[in-house]
Amino acid sequence: MMDKNNYIYGKNSVVEALLQNSKRINKILIAKNTSNDAKINEIIKLAKQNGIVFTFVPKEKFQEFSQYPHQGVLASVSPVEYTDFYDFLSQKSENYKKVIILDGVEDTHNVGAIIRTAACAGYDALILPSRRNAQINSTVEKTSAGAVNHLPIIQVNSLSNVIDKLKDNDYWIIAADAHGKENYFDIDYTNMNFALIMGGEETGVSKNNLKKSDFVVKIPMLRDFNSLNVSNAAAAIIYESVRQMIQSQNHSV
Amino acid sequence: MMDKNNYIYGKNSVVEALLQNSKRINKILIAKNTSNDAKINEIIKLAKQNGIVFTFVPKEKFQEFSQYPHQGVLASVSPVEYTDFYDFLSQKSENYKKVIILDGVEDTHNVGAIIRTAACAGYDALILPSRRNAQINSTVEKTSAGAVNHLPIIQVNSLSNVIDKLKDNDYWIIAADAHGKENYFDIDYTNMNFALIMGGEETGVSKNNLKKSDFVVKIPMLRDFNSLNVSNAAAAIIYESVRQMIQSQNHSV
Numbered sequence: 001m002m003d004k005n006n007y008i009y010g011k012n013s014v015v016e017a018l019l020q021n022s023k024r025i026n027k028i029l030i031a032k033n034t035s036n037d038a039k040i041n042e043i044i045k046l047a048k049q050n051g052i053v054f055t056f057v058p059k060e061k062f063q064e065f066s067q068y069p070h071q072g073v074l075a076s077v078s079p080v081e082y083t084d085f086y087d088f089l090s091q092k093s094e095n096y097k098k099v100i101i102l103d104g105v106e107d108t109h110n111v112g113a114i115i116r117t118a119a120c121a122g123y124d125a126l127i128l129p130s131r132r133n134a135q136i137n138s139t140v141e142k143t144s145a146g147a148v149n150h151l152p153i154i155q156v157n158s159l160s161n162v163i164d165k166l167k168d169n170d171y172w173i174i175a176a177d178a179h180g181k182e183n184y185f186d187i188d189y190t191n192m193n194f195a196l197i198m199g200g201e202e203t204g205v206s207k208n209n210l211k212k213s214d215f216v217v218k219i220p221m222l223r224d225f226n227s228l229n230v231s232n233a234a235a236a237i238i239y240e241s242v243r244q245m246i247q248s249q250n251h252s253v
Numbered sequence: 254m255m256d257k258n259n260y261i262y263g264k265n266s267v268v269e270a271l272l273q274n275s276k277r278i279n280k281i282l283i284a285k286n287t288s289n290d291a292k293i294n295e296i297i298k299l300a301k302q303n304g305i306v307f308t309f310v311p312k313e314k315f316q317e318f319s320q321y322p323h324q325g326v327l328a329s330v331s332p333v334e335y336t337d338f339y340d341f342l343s344q345k346s347e348n349y350k351k352v353i354i355l356d357g358v359e360d361t362h363n364v365g366a367i368i369r370t371a372a373c374a375g376y377d378a379l380i381l382p383s384r385r386n387a388q389i390n391s392t393v394e395k396t397s398a399g400a401v402n403h404l405p406i407i408q409v410n411s412l413s414n415v416i417d418k419l420k421d422n423d424y425w426i427i428a429a430d431a432h433g434k435e436n437y438f439d440i441d442y443t444n445m446n447f448a449l450i451m452g453g454e455e456t457g458v459s460k461n462n463l464k465k466s467d468f469v470v471k472i473p474m475l476r477d478f479n480s481l482n483v484s485n486a487a488a489a490i491i492y493e494s495v496r497q498m499i500q501s502q503n504h505s506v
Contacts, residue, residue, distance in 0.1 A: 109362070113482045113484075113485055116479070116481065116482055116485070117481055117482070117485050119476050119478050119479075120472075120474050120475065120476060120478060120479065120480065120481055121475055121476075122475025122476050143482075145479050145482070146478075146479070147478060147479065150476060150478045151476075183496075183499065185496040185499075185500070219373075219492065220495060220499060221373050222373065222374055222375025222495060223372050223373060223374075223375050223403055223404075225372050225373060225399075225400060225403045226369070226372075226373065226398050226399070226400065227373065228369065228370055228373055228488065229366045229369055229370070229396075229398070229484070231366075231482070231484070231485055232366055232369070232370050232484055232485060232487075232488035233488070234485075235481065235485035235486070235488040235489050236488050236489060236491075236492035238489075239472065239489035239493075240492075240493075240496065242473065242475060243436075243438040243493065246436065246438075246473060247438070
């Protein structure tokens with residue numbers, strides 16, 4: 001469902017947003033019947049320059065906005081500025097870095113809840129792809145209880161490339177999957193940079209990303225029933241890493 | 254918001270539900286202007302006999318049901334049969350019993366998610382009060398992914414009395430509270446029957462129940478920000494008890 005607070009509409013407004021505020025743009029939708037004029041070409045050029053996804057969609061998608069002068073162009077915008085992945089990578093830190101990656105989490109309430117938990121747990125960033133995952137919008141902001149403003153959020157076009165880059169930069173990749181080999185509490189989170197990948201409720205972590213993972217962990221089920229909600233699964237694993245970190249610090253004093 | 258799937262309406266239907274299906278009734282609402290006839294008296298008598306809460310409410314509450322012949326009487330019903338608290342207490346078990354208690358959790362999505370997590374974690378029951386807490390309805394059932402059918406659910410009129418009874422029966426009471434003394438992972442969940450109390454997002458565990466608790470535990474916050482969503486907090490604690498149980502079993506082999 002489209003909420004107009006999450007969109008900027010009209011050719012000039014979208015050009016302006018691309019020039020002034022590109023770090024808040026999730027993606028750009030262009031109606032298929034829109035005439036390919038100079039402004040549309042400029043929008044496409046700016047989107048490419050800024051690595052922002054643009055999609056041509058059937059004009060029916062624009063019906064909810066018929067009362068606004070959208071001119072066949074919408075930019076889906078985030079309430080927060082995204083952090084650049086390479087800026088994040090280059091930031092020095094005294095401690096190991098902890099990142100959470102969403103891979104196909106489509107429910108905005110779950111995305112918001114995971115951001116909230118990751119913020120509380122002192123994680124360093126959350127990474128999400130610009131396709132096949134819920135984007136950061138006003139519902140996510142609300143469900144996160146404002147945590148979107150406390151945790152750096154990185155939107156990327158290719159999770160696969162980003163995972164490769166993380167590995168090149170001494171991050172261990174941990175995927176959570178129902179068919180994981182080890183229980184999530186049997187690995188040591190304390191002595192490494194790591195990125196934890198949570199997959200969509202129906203689809204799980206994508207095969208390609210599972211293959212790239214150094215660990216595939218599961219949450220043990222003590223009743224023969226289904227699985228956890230993805231935000232609850234994330235909470236169990238994220239806070240296990242917190243437990244290990246706090247208890248290992250106490251023991252080493 | 255009232256969803257008619259969660260209600261039975263009309264004097265005869267409510268009497269019938271009380272006689273045949275009282276273990277699925279959350280509470281009964283009677284419009285204040287309803288004439289006090291024999292059927293209403295029977296409803297009140299049966300509700301009292303079965304320990305079911307009934308409330309007299311302004312007739313405006315019934316406006317959403319104006320198209321149904323409600324006759325000023327509604328029974329809010331659960332999609333599952335509640336388990337009797339004393340039946341549960343008397344059931345023998347080879348293992349220690351693990352119970353979760355909700356104390357003022359008003360959001361149905363959170364209630365559903367907590368039930369799902371408790372079911373996956375092999376908990377033995379969930380207890381919730383018949384007032385000042387979301388009741389089990391079709392939204393809870395859906396959010397629990399059907400887990401309401403896998404975990405015994407106990408509805409009680411007085412949490413305070415139930416906590417006393419649990420203590421009399423060798424349960425330790427653990428309350429989760431932002432001002433707790435100990436981190437939730439610093440207590441041992443493996444060698445006792447216990448009941449974990451989760452409070453409402455705004456209100457927390459009620460003072461009276463905090464006082465009765467043997468442990469008040471907190472979830473450490475690593476960023477100066479707010480707190481966890483209650484279902485995520487529950488997931489962290491519930492799965493910490495699972496971790497301890499599984500790891501202590503492995504070590505003792």
